[in-house]
Amino acid sequence: xxxxxxxxxxxxxxxxxxxxxxxxxxxxxxxxxxxxxxxxxxxxxxxxxxxxxxxxxxxxxxxxxxxxxxxxxxxxxxxxxxxxxxxxxxxxxxxxxxxxxxxxxxxxxxxxxxxxxxxxxxxxxxxxxxxxxxxxxxxxxxxxxxxxxxxxxxxxxxxxxxxxxxxxxxxxxxxxxxxxxxxxxxxxxxxxxxxxxxxxxxxxxxxxxxxxxxxxxxxxxxxxxxxxxxxxxxxxxxxxxxxxxxxxxxxxxxxxxxxxxxxxxxxxxxxxxxxxxxxxxxxxxxxxxxxxxxxxxxxxxxxxxxxxxxxxxxxxxxxxxxxxxxxxxxxxxxxxxxxxxxxxxxxxxxxxxxxxxxxxxxxxxxxxxxxxxxxxxxxxxxxxxxxxxxxxxxxxxxxxxxxxxxxxxxxxxxxxxxxxxxxxx
Ligand code: SF4
Numbered sequence: 501x502x503x504x505x506x507x508x509x510x511x512x513x514x515x516x517x518x519x520x521x522x523x524x525x526x527x528x529x530x531x532x533x534x535x536x537x538x539x540x541x542x543x544x545x546x547x548x549x550x551x552x553x554x555x556x557x558x559x560x561x562x563x564x565x566x567x568x569x570x571x572x573x574x575x576x577x578x579x580x581x582x583x584x585x586x587x588x589x590x591x592x593x594x595x596x597x598x599x600x601x602x603x604x605x606x607x608x609x610x611x612x613x614x615x616x617x618x619x620x621x622x623x624x625x626x627x628x629x630x631x632x633x634x635x636x637x638x639x640x641x642x643x644x645x646x647x648x649x650x651x652x653x654x655x656x657x658x659x660x661x662x663x664x665x666x667x668x669x670x671x672x673x674x675x676x677x678x679x680x681x682x683x684x685x686x687x688x689x690x691x692x693x694x695x696x697x698x699x700x701x702x703x704x705x706x707x708x709x710x711x712x713x714x715x716x717x718x719x720x721x722x723x724x725x726x727x728x729x730x731x732x733x734x735x736x737x738x739x740x741x742x743x744x745x746x747x748x749x750x751x752x753x754x755x756x757x758x759x760x761x762x763x764x765x766x767x768x769x770x771x772x773x774x775x776x777x778x779x780x781x782x783x784x785x786x787x788x789x790x791x792x793x794x795x796x797x798x799x800x801x802x803x804x805x806x807x808x809x810x811x812x813x814x815x816x817x818x819x820x821x822x823x824x825x826x827x828x829x830x831x832x833x834x835x836x837x838x839x840x841x842x843x844x845x846x847x848x849x850x851x852x853x854x855x856x857x858x859x860x861x862x863x864x865x866x867x868x869x870x871x872x873x874x875x876x877x878x879x880x881x882x883x884x885x886x887x888x889x890x891x892x893x894x895x896x897x898x899x900x901x902x903x904x905x906x907x908x909x910x911x912x913x914x915x916x917x918x919x920x921x922x923x924x925x
Pocket of ligand 1: 766903904905906908910911912913914
């Protein structure tokens, strides 16, 4: 960001401008203003990812262990699946097992931009020491941040906006679902237990200095995001958003890249307003949404719920979509569920990207031409999940290779094509 402000083009800017097919001067200006962030820690040898205005909508996949299921090999495989199916970034949200070891392993085996929530590690360490999470010291919190930065984590979710004032307001503004962010809850409980301000808020300038040293991006976590439709766009959510807006400004003044996390569970008719409000409150900071989920009743299918919300949010200006898997609200996702989550969210992102980028639209155009010509190999190759498309066609193969078993001899494309071409030869 400092280079961008000085009018310089960095290696990362050149890479992203080329990859995305955007003008480098426009990109530089957007980075200088904080409207685009370039995700890459200086210690991490990965291809950077740009997020924000004028760039393609990106997709993140969350992986990581839980207290109940600790299988590092499976998490590494999930990260590989996320990469294979086109996620731009992963977040390691592990809470069970040896957290630093898991992170190192994933980063070693799967070279891609990675985000984490360091407060999880501070909380895990307390449990390892047989202490209560709220007993963690300010040093414990900052040590966790520093160790993630040293490891090369590219973006860190930190819930700086969960302030003492916000916690006071929580008492006066009860919710149906309450607080669903783990990090947000840790901070709120810590503030109440210790009767002190959130250390990351109190020492925000120091936090920014640490981030600046590694050119890591702060992802300002929405600790008070709504966890159900009845709590959407409520006072607590918006109050936190405006605190985050001020934090973005301070980060930019220090040359630290900042993006903003958003909800959550939002009714479909409130998504656009939420995105616009976030962009206004944060002076167009890159906006990273979880879903949003447009209904609360789709357990087992929340990858679809989130993709619907994600497409609408992206159309309204959200820059970064965090996937949701079919296991959301039910269990830690397995490998197949990670795949389904990534594909659903990629479809949402692509649906918007194709309206903005010629090469993304070309993909659809080529598919349309292949369908019109009944060129099946090409259609299968162009499918977002080629293996699945091949499997379905093979399982229910038609009597004639030109058509498919949906209509067979009634194939509209074939009938019309045969008549149009009659007598041409
Ligand atoms: S058989 Fe029906 S569904 Fe299949 S390609 Fe022809 S028109 Fe399309």
